[in-house]
Amino acid sequence: MATCRFAFAVHVLTVLAQHKTRCSSSASLARTVNTNPVVIRRLLVDLQNAGLIRTLRGPQGGAVLAKRPEKISLRQVHSAVESPELFGRHPNPPSKECPVGQKIESVLGYVESRAARSLSRELQAISLADIVRRVQRT
Amino acid sequence: MATCRFAFAVHVLTVLAQHKTRCSSSASLARTVNTNPVVIRRLLVDLQNAGLIRTLRGPQGGAVLAKRPEKISLRQVHSAVESPELFGRHPNPPSKECPVGQKIESVLGYVESRAARSLSRELQAISLADIVRRVQRT
DNA sequence: TTGATTTGTAATAAATACAGTTACATATTA
DNA sequence: TAATATGTAACTGTATTTATTACAAATCAA
Numbered sequence: 255m256a257t258c259r260f261a262f263a264v265h266v267l268t269v270l271a272q273h274k275t276r277c278s279s280s281a282s283l284a285r286t287v288n289t290n291p292v293v294i295r296r297l298l299v300d301l302q303n304a305g306l307i308r309t310l311r312g313p314q315g316g317a318v319l320a321k322r323p324e325k326i327s328l329r330q331v332h333s334a335v336e337s338p339e340l341f342g343r344h345p346n347p348p349s350k351e352c353p354v355g356q357k358i359e360s361v362l363g364y365v366e367s368r369a370a371r372s373l374s375r376e377l378q379a380i381s382l383a384d385i386v387r388r389v390q391r392t
Numbered sequence: 393m394a395t396c397r398f399a400f401a402v403h404v405l406t407v408l409a410q411h412k413t414r415c416s417s418s419a420s421l422a423r424t425v426n427t428n429p430v431v432i433r434r435l436l437v438d439l440q441n442a443g444l445i446r447t448l449r450g451p452q453g454g455a456v457l458a459k460r461p462e463k464i465s466l467r468q469v470h471s472a473v474e475s476p477e478l479f480g481r482h483p484n485p486p487s488k489e490c491p492v493g494q495k496i497e498s499v500l501g502y503v504e505s506r507a508a509r510s511l512s513r514e515l516q517a518i519s520l521a522d523i524v525r526r527v528q529r530t
Numbered sequence: 531t532t533g534a535t536t537t538g539t540a541a542t543a544a545a546t547a548c549a550g551t552t553a554c555a556t557a558t559t560a
Numbered sequence: 561t562a563a564t565a566t567g568t569a570a571c572t573g574t575a576t577t578t579a580t581t582a583c584a585a586a587t588c589a590a
Contacts, residue, residue, distance in 0.1 A: 256394045256547075257577065258480035264503070265486065265496045272492065279536065286490035288482065290579050295537060312587025313535045328503065332479075340511075341474065342396035344426065345549070348403065352424035354410065354527055358403045361526045365402070365466065369514055373478070376510035380503060388499045389492055394576075395548065417565065428550050433566060450558025451564045483578070536587080543580075549573090556567075 259335040262287055262297055264385060267331060270307060271323040271386045277316030297335060304334035323386055329377035340369050397473040400425055400435055402523060405469060408445060409461040409524045415454030435473060442472035461524055467515035478507050 266283050280291040280298065287294065298317050301307045306326055309317045319326070343362060348355035404421050418429040418436065425432065436455050439445045444464055447455045457464070481500060486493035 256480055258483055259577095260479045261481050261496075261500055264500060265482070265492060268492050268496060269490070277536095281536085286487045286493045288484040288486050288493070291537095292539085292580070293578065295539085299538075309537065310587080311535085311537045311585080313589075315536045315587070317537095336479065340478075341398045341470075342394055342548095343399050344403070345396055346426040348426050349424045352407070354403060354406050355424045355426070357527045357530045358399075358406060360530060361523055362399055362402060364526065365515075365518060365523075368518070369511055372510050372514035373507055376507055377503075380506070385499055385503075388502065389495045392495045392498055397548095415565095419565085429566095430551070430568085431549065433568085437567070447566065448558080449556075449564085449566045451560075453558070453565045455566095480577095532590090534588085534590105536585100538583100538585075540583090541581085544578085546575100546577080548575085551572075552570085554567100554569090556565100558565080559563085560561100 257336060259297060260332050262289070262293070263301060263331050263335045264328065264382075266294065266297060266317075267301070267306065267319070267323075267326065267382055268385050268389055270317060270319045271382055273318070275318055277310060277314060277318055279316040283317070300335045301331075304330060306330060306334060323383040324381055326382040327378045328380045328382070328385075329374050331382075332377050333374075338370060340366055340373065395474060397435060397438075398470050400427070400431070401439060401469050401473045402466065402520075404432065404435060404455075405439070405444065405457070405461075405464065405520055406523050406527055408455060408457045409520055411456070413456055415448060415452060415456055417454040421455070438473045439469075442468060444468060444472060461521035462519055464520040465516045466518045466520070466523075467512050469520075470515050471512075476508060478504055478511065 265287050280294040283294045284291040298309055302309055306320055307317045308320045350356050403425050418432040421432045422429040436447055440447055443458055445455045446458045488494050
């Protein structure tokens with residue numbers, strides 16, 4: 255995972271959690287994250303599709319949380335904004351002449367699914383409320 | 393992690409495990425992985441530094457396992473050839489004016505360390521011997 | 531209804547990272 | 561000494577990603 259979308263998303267959602275029902279515009283979110291508003295808006299689209307936020311257009315528009323922070327897990331956030339792949343696979347198909355080459359891809363699939371499940375479980379155990387608490391008391 | 397180095401490493405080590413004490417050249421390994429020998433040699437350097445294989449130069453040279461497949465875990469393989477970072481962080485430092493911006497980076501460090509530990513534990517539970525067994529019987 | 535504000539999205543630029551490649555020095559064996 | 565193999569530097573091509581510009585679509589308030 256070479257992207258910072260998960261980091262951005264956690265940051266943005268933490269701000270929204272503190273603003274409660276008040277809308278935050280992509281411009282103001284971009285300022286705290288230190289990026290471009292369009293980058294934030296693209297993120298908001300994915301978070302909205304995952305049901306974590308709602309957005310409103312027009313004056314006083316912006317984003318608000320769609321659920322209580324206790325009900326949002328980092329697993330949901332991660333799966334909303336990042337690719338599920340944990341590590342890259344063979345870019346060119348391995349040799350079918352070699353017995354290992356023939357079967358390694360499916361075995362790597364097994365490894366990846368175990369790794370993904372484990373990561374998932376861990377992220378599921380961390381809620382946005384936990385993050386807010388840590389940001390406040392750190 | 394956008395790289396395929398872990399996939400390549402598992403593939404290569406599986407071949408070495410089957411060849412036991414016979415050396416495999418980077419050229420022959422590159423053929424089964426379907427890549428360039430230099431890519432393999434760069435990988436072998438890292439695997440050697442991690443103590444998982446030994447390499448020999450000259451005729452009949454190449455790579456052999458340095459330990460029994462039961463003693464090599466995918467955690468060792470992963471940490472030998474991939475960056476430990478599980479997800480990207482803020483490319484530009486977040487705003488210090490925003491209370492969330494001030495502290496989000498350290499909180500994300502906590503999240504990442506939990507995620508990394510969880511992934512580590514899962515990969516530690518899979519040995520190269522397990523992979524060889526699955527390749528053979530699949 | 532108009533003007534201001536904000537999201538949604540397309541198109542593109544710029545930077546970065548990675549696999550792949552060529553070339554060659556170094557080491558080892560027979 | 562000739563052949564073979566690793567180790568490594570340098571470079572290329574490509575893909576990915578963040579950032580940016582521009583603008584249409586929606587919303588609200590006066």
